[in-house]
Amino acid sequence: MGFDEYQTAILPAGIKLFSDPSYVFTDVARSPLLYYLDYSLFWLASKIFNISSPVGVLRFAMIFVGLVNSLTIYLAYRISNMVGHDNKRASLLVASLFAFYFAMPFIGTRLMSESLSSFFVIVAVYYAARSINLNEKGMNIMLCGLYFGIAAMFRFQAGVLYIGMLVFLLFYDLKHRIKWFLIGGAIVLVLQIALDYVTYGGFLTSIFGYYKLQISVLATHSRQPWYNFLLLLLGLTLPIASILTVPAFIKCCVKYLWISIPFVLFVTLHCFSPHKEERFMFPVVPLFILMIGLGLKEIKGLYRKFNLYWFWIANTVLLVLTIFSPTLANVTEPMEYVRRSGFEVFASDSPLVPEFFTAYKGKTDVVDRYKWKFYLCSLDKSKNTYIHTVFQQEETNLEKSARECGIKLKYINNFKSGLADYIVAKLNPVFNRRRVNGYLYVIDRSGS
Numbered sequence: 473m474g475f476d477e478y479q480t481a482i483l484p485a486g487i488k489l490f491s492d493p494s495y496v497f498t499d500v501a502r503s504p505l506l507y508y509l510d511y512s513l514f515w516l517a518s519k520i521f522n523i524s525s526p527v528g529v530l531r532f533a534m535i536f537v538g539l540v541n542s543l544t545i546y547l548a549y550r551i552s553n554m555v556g557h558d559n560k561r562a563s564l565l566v567a568s569l570f571a572f573y574f575a576m577p578f579i580g581t582r583l584m585s586e587s588l589s590s591f592f593v594i595v596a597v598y599y600a601a602r603s604i605n606l607n608e609k610g611m612n613i614m615l616c617g618l619y620f621g622i623a624a625m626f627r628f629q630a631g632v633l634y635i636g637m638l639v640f641l642l643f644y645d646l647k648h649r650i651k652w653f654l655i656g657g658a659i660v661l662v663l664q665i666a667l668d669y670v671t672y673g674g675f676l677t678s679i680f681g682y683y684k685l686q687i688s689v690l691a692t693h694s695r696q697p698w699y700n701f702l703l704l705l706l707g708l709t710l711p712i713a714s715i716l717t718v719p720a721f722i723k724c725c726v727k728y729l730w731i732s733i734p735f736v737l738f739v740t741l742h743c744f745s746p747h748k749e750e751r752f753m754f755p756v757v758p759l760f761i762l763m764i765g766l767g768l769k770e771i772k773g774l775y776r777k778f779n780l781y782w783f784w785i786a787n788t789v790l791l792v793l794t795i796f797s798p799t800l801a802n803v804t805e806p807m808e809y810v811r812r813s814g815f816e817v818f819a820s821d822s823p824l825v826p827e828f829f830t831a832y833k834g835k836t837d838v839v840d841r842y843k844w845k846f847y848l849c850s851l852d853k854s855k856n857t858y859i860h861t862v863f864q865q866e867e868t869n870l871e872k873s874a875r876e877c878g879i880k881l882k883y884i885n886n887f888k889s890g891l892a893d894y895i896v897a898k899l900n901p902v903f904n905r906r907r908v909n910g911y912l913y914v915i916d917r918s919g920s
Contacts, residue, residue: 496716500681501624503664504671506585526812527804537587544594544758545570551598551762554605555728556769565780566765567782585626586754592623593633594758600637600730609648613641617656623755625664630755632741636734644729696748701739705752705760716782720767721760728766736757802862802910805887809912810858819847820860821868822910845873851915853879859913870913882916 476633510533517523517532538540549567596619603612617634623633634657641650668677706715725732738756742748768780803822810818839847841863851857859881861868874881887910897908 497682500672500677501685502585502682503628504667505625505664506699507671509588525808527808530804541587541591544591547594547598548758548762548765551594551601552766552769554601555766565768566762569761569783571767581879586751589623589627589755590758591632592619592626593755594762596620596623596633596637597759597762599729603649604730613649614652614656617653618659619656621657621660621664625660627755629677629742629752630739633734633755637730639737640730640733641657646835655775679821681689697745700748701743701753704753705739705757708757715766716778717768721764722767722772723770724763724767727770728763731759731763731766735763766833800889800893800907802887802889802893802908806860806885806910806912808883809887810860813858813914814877815858816855817851817857818860819857820862822860822862841868844868844870845876848874848879849877851877851879853917856917857915857917861911862909864909865911867878870911880916883912884912884914886911 513533513536514529517529521532523529523532546565548570549563552563552566589917596616599612599616599619602608603616605610616637620630620634620637620701624634638650641653658908664679665676666706668674668679672678674680704888735756739753745752807818819839821839848859859870861870865871871881889908889910893907
């Protein structure tokens, strides 16, 4: 879970449901479809299942996304079965690759928008496979365009996949299917126009808003090497397994152009974007796995067996490392502790925390790690105040600042993240140091 999850799910859906029913969605850089889905899930969790914990509500939503994504395993089997001419044994291999990948929390239920986008991508590919396998030019390819469009509604960058499929049809299948594919995309576009008008009162407000946001903040994005996303995809398995699957991947690229052209176009465009985050690749992770599986079906002999053994060993190791590793536990666990303790004031230097608490118990303060002293000196010492920081103690000088303001802080605990967060923070300490620790204090009022 990341900041965008709180920004797009917790803040709008939670405020509207729990704090201010008249709340108007103001983040015009995202499709309203995501807001309405989040709102429905939060309402279901809170009103029907009576889940009162904010962490519990979020987990309910994530379980829903995980269950939806589990369907990709079945769809991968069906796709492989269709293009492989009913070779069910080989198709089971493809499905089992998906089962391994989507058992990992960081893919199956990581972020709501990206995960749902990836699900609709594989649905679109399923209907493309049906159209090609049946040599059918109408309904199936229309549904392919429609579901690529829906995938883009959850994550606008997925629209590149629609364009990639359109490129394939232009060069290889112009006479038969392209008009139906365009009809499917047009249906989604009309839906997006209607949602934007109802929600924001404008024409394609969310798409234009997203474009303006990207242009305005482009200069502030971190610059990373062009090959960043390529290494990320290879890193989905341990390196030796990744290297061994490259020939199978290339074989699939050559044989199944209707999958490889959208995939390659998506990854290429993202590689030359200055802003690179792992979540941007999530919509095409199912395509990456599918292409490896279909490629492995084409490879025979000892190399294939050797390749598969390494692949299973590597994925098993990764699964063990990640399945019990809750991401950002250093933030969510202290928040749960504070909620159960009946807090009156909660301050944190993590941008995740205020958005989470806004939805459930009023607005809390965001405190920059360099400005703790000013905040501490202005506090009402009679209130039950909790202080949370995700930065190292020497970075905040929190206890020293409190003493200078005549405040005594009582240290509660260091809530630590899981193993995966430790590994990521170790590999990239500059950008990920906040993923590991969550220090929690309370103002000691015993002497007052």
